[in-house]
Amino acid sequence: MSQMITTTIVVNGAKRSVTVHPDTPLLWVLRENLKMTGTKYGCGAGHCGACTVHLDGRPALSCTLEIQHVAGKSVTTIEGLSPDSSHPLQKAWIAEQVPQCGYCQSGQIMRAAALLKDKPRPSGAEIVEYMKPNICRCASYHRIVAAIQRAAKEA
Amino acid sequence: MTVRMKDERGRMKVSRAAGTQVTSHESRVTSAGRRRFMLGTAGLTFGIAVGAPKLLRAQAAAKRAVINPWVTLYTDGTVEIQSPAAEMGQGSLTSLPRIVADEMDADWSKVKIVPAYPTGKVYGNPLFGGEQYTAGSATVTGYFNSQRQFGAQVRQVLIDNAAERWGVPGGEVTTIPGFALHEKSGRRLSYGEIAAFAKVPATAPEVGVEPLATAQFRLIGHDVTRVDIPSKVNGTAQYSIDVQVPGMIYGAILREPTEGAAPERIDETAARAIEGVIRVVPLKYGVGVLAETPWAAFKAKNALAVTWKRARGTGFSSAKGFEAFTAVARDPAQSGIAWETHGDVPAALARATRIVEGEYRADYAYHAQMEPLNSVAAVSPAGDAVEVWAGTQSQSITVVAVAGALGIPVERVKFNGTLLGGGFGRRGNRDVEFIVDSVLMSKAAGRPVKVLWTREDDVHNGRFRPLYVNRIRAALDDSGRVVAWHHRVVCDEVLAFMDPVRYKVSKGRDNIAMRGTELPTYAIPARLTEGLMQPTGMRTNPLRAIGVGQNSFANEVFIDELAVKQGVDPLEFRKRLLDKTPLAQRARNVLDEVAKMADWSRKRPDRGLGVAYLDYSGTQVAGIAEVSVNKESGAITVHDFWCAIDCGVAVHPDNVIAQTESSIVYGLGLALTERITIADGKVEQSNFFNYQVPRMADVPQIHVKLVQTRNHPTGAGQMATPLVPSAISNAVFQLTGARLRQQPMLAERVKVALAEQGRLA
Numbered sequence: 001m002s003q004m005i006t007t008t009i010v011v012n013g014a015k016r017s018v019t020v021h022p023d024t025p026l027l028w029v030l031r032e033n034l035k036m037t038g039t040k041y042g043c044g045a046g047h048c049g050a051c052t053v054h055l056d057g058r059p060a061l062s063c064t065l066e067i068q069h070v071a072g073k074s075v076t077t078i079e080g081l082s083p084d085s086s087h088p089l090q091k092a093w094i095a096e097q098v099p100q101c102g103y104c105q106s107g108q109i110m111r112a113a114a115l116l117k118d119k120p121r122p123s124g125a126e127i128v129e130y131m132k133p134n135i136c137r138c139a140s141y142h143r144i145v146a147a148i149q150r151a152a153k154e155a
Numbered sequence: 156m157t158v159r160m161k162d163e164r165g166r167m168k169v170s171r172a173a174g175t176q177v178t179s180h181e182s183r184v185t186s187a188g189r190r191r192f193m194l195g196t197a198g199l200t201f202g203i204a205v206g207a208p209k210l211l212r213a214q215a216a217a218k219r220a221v222i223n224p225w226v227t228l229y230t231d232g233t234v235e236i237q238s239p240a241a242e243m244g245q246g247s248l249t250s251l252p253r254i255v256a257d258e259m260d261a262d263w264s265k266v267k268i269v270p271a272y273p274t275g276k277v278y279g280n281p282l283f284g285g286e287q288y289t290a291g292s293a294t295v296t297g298y299f300n301s302q303r304q305f306g307a308q309v310r311q312v313l314i315d316n317a318a319e320r321w322g323v324p325g326g327e328v329t330t331i332p333g334f335a336l337h338e339k340s341g342r343r344l345s346y347g348e349i350a351a352f353a354k355v356p357a358t359a360p361e362v363g364v365e366p367l368a369t370a371q372f373r374l375i376g377h378d379v380t381r382v383d384i385p386s387k388v389n390g391t392a393q394y395s396i397d398v399q400v401p402g403m404i405y406g407a408i409l410r411e412p413t414e415g416a417a418p419e420r421i422d423e424t425a426a427r428a429i430e431g432v433i434r435v436v437p438l439k440y441g442v443g444v445l446a447e448t449p450w451a452a453f454k455a456k457n458a459l460a461v462t463w464k465r466a467r468g469t470g471f472s473s474a475k476g477f478e479a480f481t482a483v484a485r486d487p488a489q490s491g492i493a494w495e496t497h498g499d500v501p502a503a504l505a506r507a508t509r510i511v512e513g514e515y516r517a518d519y520a521y522h523a524q525m526e527p528l529n530s531v532a533a534v535s536p537a538g539d540a541v542e543v544w545a546g547t548q549s550q551s552i553t554v555v556a557v558a559g560a561l562g563i564p565v566e567r568v569k570f571n572g573t574l575l576g577g578g579f580g581r582r583g584n585r586d587v588e589f590i591v592d593s594v595l596m597s598k599a600a601g602r603p604v605k606v607l608w609t610r611e612d613d614v615h616n617g618r619f620r621p622l623y624v625n626r627i628r629a630a631l632d633d634s635g636r637v638v639a640w641h642h643r644v645v646c647d648e649v650l651a652f653m654d655p656v657r658y659k660v661s662k663g664r665d666n667i668a669m670r671g672t673e674l675p676t677y678a679i680p681a682r683l684t685e686g687l688m689q690p691t692g693m694r695t696n697p698l699r700a701i702g703v704g705q706n707s708f709a710n711e712v713f714i715d716e717l718a719v720k721q722g723v724d725p726l727e728f729r730k731r732l733l734d735k736t737p738l739a740q741r742a743r744n745v746l747d748e749v750a751k752m753a754d755w756s757r758k759r760p761d762r763g764l765g766v767a768y769l770d771y772s773g774t775q776v777a778g779i780a781e782v783s784v785n786k787e788s789g790a791i792t793v794h795d796f797w798c799a800i801d802c803g804v805a806v807h808p809d810n811v812i813a814q815t816e817s818s819i820v821y822g823l824g825l826a827l828t829e830r831i832t833i834a835d836g837k838v839e840q841s842n843f844f845n846y847q848v849p850r851m852a853d854v855p856q857i858h859v860k861l862v863q864t865r866n867h868p869t870g871a872g873q874m875a876t877p878l879v880p881s882a883i884s885n886a887v888f889q890l891t892g893a894r895l896r897q898q899p900m901l902a903e904r905v906k907v908a909l910a911e912q913g914r915l916a
Contacts, residue, residue, distance in 0.1 A: 038389065081389075
């Protein structure tokens, strides 16, 4: 695993080719090779959700996804969620003044976006269950729930 | 904008030349540091002309008037306001400019906020000796008066200019948001129009501000979208971990497991074999790896085989710490350094009819800010200048530490502040080791380096809230009144480790460890609190709510015990204990409010209620927790938490509420699950699976009431944190009769307490 490989992934609809160690997590490829830094490093072990992206439309923890297993798959990051912060969740996040330090919020929004795709009108309990993998150390949790409910209503 | 424009200009220049050339920034650091008001624009304008001729050309179209170092007006109406605090989520990037804008009667939609560059003491917090240091929930409280004053001066300068232009007495000119107005003639000039011809006096105009009691605020006290929030919903917010500099490589550092245990033998063979590794860099405090990618750097760091020398902390453990600290706390022969002294405690104890004692503990606790520590530096090849990008709680401390690491003057440091992915006290230590890391690595590399700490590094190299043993003795008179209070605090030293500069002038009074022992609103005539700081060699730091988080826990659980012993309702007991000052009246108000919110006197089946109150730097807060306990597992569930907070004038009320919600949940983690343990001088935890912070499902219903009073604003960023463990412990007692006297109240500890209670009952 100490030799690099060249591989191609599709990020926010565009084909991107990178040369990295095959076990490099997708997270670092996005952030440092492709300079898309909206996806965050929080724990590197799938414990905190800060790195959440969509992989073929499903929420995925990019910090534990080796690039060799992502080849040819389609990745959506916070940068690809909407071109102009117009996704209902992004608008709701501002309306509810959710972020404090903001570091975890890309991951929170990406997970919430996957939830709303599955379940356009989730209950409070369903939101809490679905959002469990994502830590917010500033504890904006109640506002996250409020924002998801607002987005569900306004979408 | 003067400083900032040059700042950005300078950054672009350096970025292009990264790795080969770092420009000198002496010109930018003008004489501003010597003049508080900086009203003569000549100084700054001259500085620009000399320092950045290109900038002047670029700016030719948009004329501007620098009214004082805080405000620059542009002819297009833009009002630029410098914001001096670090933004780590607490919102002061928005709050401070709101104060200036309110007094100068600016149109908020025209305001552009720029982070203030560390320039001498111009932008420093008066509460921190003029250092730009964002800590202690002291930002709004420290800057409030001066920001109002600066804003009022700007408004006066604008009025004077308009009056002169119109040929009318200054007294006839007023303002409406964004305009000077001459009502008699119906004339008006926008601030942008005035900027085109404004003459700025050489000395600041004498102008007062309305007293708080009667001031009419237009922005202060009204909610607004925080300026940083839009960038935090689309991934564009810049933290230092996001910084990309051309030519940049990556660094990871295997740090000594115990402070002061330098590397003894380094085997770098395996590390060097990894493709992408550039070189291994021995450091005094660890071993660094330079690589082409973060992943290669992490792999190489993990592949290093290093043995370490012995250090002061080698062999230390949490268990030994508790044992040793307890012995110290109980040994009357060992006296500490007094923190708060009122009256004659030994005499009062000697003549007391009854003495009650209590002992309380806390484990080490970790900040767990979401952004693992990191920084980026570009040191010039000659090593005589550096540009650094970092999220720090102190811009002032950072430039000095970085200059010190390279042995260069501070004028040769160019600082770029970024947002912080959480701070909580972790990023304000005097040595800012996580920033010096990249400086040393860049110096070794001869090119820009981003040094990343993994989460495991962040835990292992953590600087924690210390381990505590608190012992309180109270003397009661015949009527049960508390007449004397003696609180001994035994913990690892904090100030000496995290800030040797302030420690030197502290006379051993460790304000980080000791705060919160004092009881300014309780009417206890004789009080002595003393600190016995232990030089264990463990790494410590302020952590959200600093010493208050544990000292107030000791106080408020002990007070609960006193109330119960006397058969008095704990909330009523606190109200009786409060003295007659106006501050104590505010304390009564928050207690009454929170009692109302929680319906305190209503008994709940299978649930317990507990109350806690605190004066935290003048902010009055009270909280009530409603809990249940799983008797099998010992797990505590907090169902509801009610909190009433009076922090005086709330500049941004919704943000005070957000900060209070945040502090409550932070307190919840510290109360129930968060624990760092040390074995043989090393940290045993490593990531979020064995250091458990609250997740969404763990969070109770939270009810916050902001009690608005016309008092000078006091802190809001962490005031509720200490209430939570106390209120939970008191609630568990009410429900089960078992007293929990140690944070965190882990399930296994609760089980032990319940079993003990069962035996006693």
